[in-house]
Amino acid sequence: MKKYLTIDIGGTFIKYSIMEENYRVLEEGSIPTKKEPELFLTQLTTLAAEHKEKVDGIAVCIAGFINPETGENTDFSVGEHFRAYNLKEELERISGLAVTIENDSNCAALGEMVAGAGRNYKDICLLTIGTGIGGAIVIDGHLWRGSHFKAGEAGLMRLGRENSEYAGATSVLVKRVSKVAGKTVDGPYVFEHLLEPEVAAVYQDWLEKLSAVVGNMAMLLDPQVVLIGGGICQEPRFIRDLKAKVYELYPHLLEYTEIEGCETGNQAGRIGALALHKEEMV
Numbered sequence: 268m269k270k271y272l273t274i275d276i277g278g279t280f281i282k283y284s285i286m287e288e289n290y291r292v293l294e295e296g297s298i299p300t301k302k303e304p305e306l307f308l309t310q311l312t313t314l315a316a317e318h319k320e321k322v323d324g325i326a327v328c329i330a331g332f333i334n335p336e337t338g339e340n341t342d343f344s345v346g347e348h349f350r351a352y353n354l355k356e357e358l359e360r361i362s363g364l365a366v367t368i369e370n371d372s373n374c375a376a377l378g379e380m381v382a383g384a385g386r387n388y389k390d391i392c393l394l395t396i397g398t399g400i401g402g403a404i405v406i407d408g409h410l411w412r413g414s415h416f417k418a419g420e421a422g423l424m425r426l427g428r429e430n431s432e433y434a435g436a437t438s439v440l441v442k443r444v445s446k447v448a449g450k451t452v453d454g455p456y457v458f459e460h461l462l463e464p465e466v467a468a469v470y471q472d473w474l475e476k477l478s479a480v481v482g483n484m485a486m487l488l489d490p491q492v493v494l495i496g497g498g499i500c501q502e503p504r505f506i507r508d509l510k511a512k513v514y515e516l517y518p519h520l521l522e523y524t525e526i527e528g529c530e531t532g533n534q535a536g537r538i539g540a541l542a543l544h545k546e547e548m549v
Contacts, residue, residue: 268288268289269287269288269323269324270285270287270288270293270322271285271286271287271322271324271325271326271541271544272284272285272314272315272318272319272322272324272325272326273286273325273327273537273538273540273541274314274325274326274328274540275327275328275329275533275536275537275540276311276327276328276329276330276371277300277330277371278300278345278346278398279299280297280298280300281298281299281300281310281311281314282295282297282533282537283295283296283297283314283537284534285318285321285322286537286541288541288545290381290382290534290538290541290542292534298310300348301348302346302348303348304351304352307348307349307351308348308351308352308354308357311354311357311358312357312358312361315358315361315362315364316361316362319361319362319363319364323364324364324365324366324544324548325358325362325364325365325366325367326366326367326537326540326541326543326544327354327355327358327366327368327369327540328368328370328371328374328536328537328539329349329354329368329369329370330342330345330370330371330401331345331349331350331370332370332416332417333369333373333416334416335367335368335369335412335416335543337353337355338353338354338355338356338366338368339353340354341415341416354366354368355367365544365547365548367540367543367544367547368540369539369540370401370403370412370416371395371401371536372393372395372401372402372403372419373403373410373412373419373539374536374537374538374539374543375393375395375403375531375536375539376391376393376403376404376405376410376494377405377410377538377539377540377542377543378531378534378535378536378537378539378540378542379391379393379494379496379529379530379531379535379539380405380408380539381538381539381542382530382531382538383494383529383530383531383535383538384492384494384527384528384529385405385492385494388490388491388492388525389405389406389407389491390405390406390407390488390489390491390492391403391404391405391491391492391493391494392404392405392419392484392485392488392490392492393405393419393493393494393495393496393529394421394480394481394484394493394494394495394496395495395496395497396436396437396477396495396496396497396499396500397437397438397498397499398436398437398438399422399436399438400421400422400435400436400477400480401419401420401421402420402421402422403419404418404419404488404490405490406488410543421480422436422480426476435473435476435477436497437497437498437499439473440454440457440470440473441453441454441456441457443469444456444460444466444469447465447466447469448460448465448466454499454502455502457470458502458504458505461504474508474509474512475512475516477509478512478513478515478516479516481509481513481526482516482517482520485517485520485524486517486520489524490524491524491525492524492525492526492527493524493525494527494528494529495509495526495527495528495529496528496529496535497529500529506526506527506528510526513526
């Protein structure tokens with residue numbers, strides 16, 4: 268069975284796995300992401316060089332607006348190290364292997380479709396809730412990237428004229444609760460203190476804005492399911508609260524649009540990148 272090096276490039280960690288073509292993980296590891304472009308590139312080329320003799324290809328997911336054919340990243344919101352080099356070209360040069368590179372949210376959606384909560388659907392929207400909000404669209408089983416590879420960026424959706432009128436990711440929720448608590452808190456703290464009126468008020472305001480984005484995305488694209496990813500999905504209450512609020516704001520969606528938490532965890536992007544790589548190699 269063929270094996271592949273799969274790499275998930277995040278702002279904090281670069282996570283990598285050796286996967287079989289059926290997505291079984293044989294080994295995995297992670298290294299802190301370097302911010303300096305040259306050191307960042309060296310991290311990735313070193314990974315490729317170390318594993319090139321035992322794998323049949325390389326599949327990469329990374330934040331950004333990725334041209335899947337050229338590997339160019341044109342995202343204005345990511346760090347310079349993510350854009351300074353064409354990683355597809357550099358990894359192919361150092362390894363001699365075919366390399367697939369794609370946006371991390373797009374890969375997460377594909378990962379859920381082939382191995383997670385999206386396996387029974389062909390029309391999928393995905394939102395990842397973490398440091399920021401990422402999004403992806405799958406139509407009839409295929410990614411919809413848009414004319415400029417920017418489709419699905421729901422985190423940039425404005426909800427009003429004020430600068431604060433965006434849906435905030437988990438980082439925003441934690442920051443706002445930290446302010447009312449008078450100390451630095453984390454995600455679990457929020458859910459452990461929802462009986463406190465000030466914490467509950469922040470949470471409900473945050474939840475309503477996020478629910479508006481979920482509902483608007485569902486209304487615009489009419490998917491079979493909206494999948495929600497990110498570490499916050501480990502909080503059982505969150506998905507229940509989100510579904511209740513979305514269906515309160517958009518009651519007709521209850522009849523035909525599912526809202527579910529993702530199932531493949533932090534392997535979603537790597538699984539999806541490999542699924543895409545296998546498709547390209549056919």
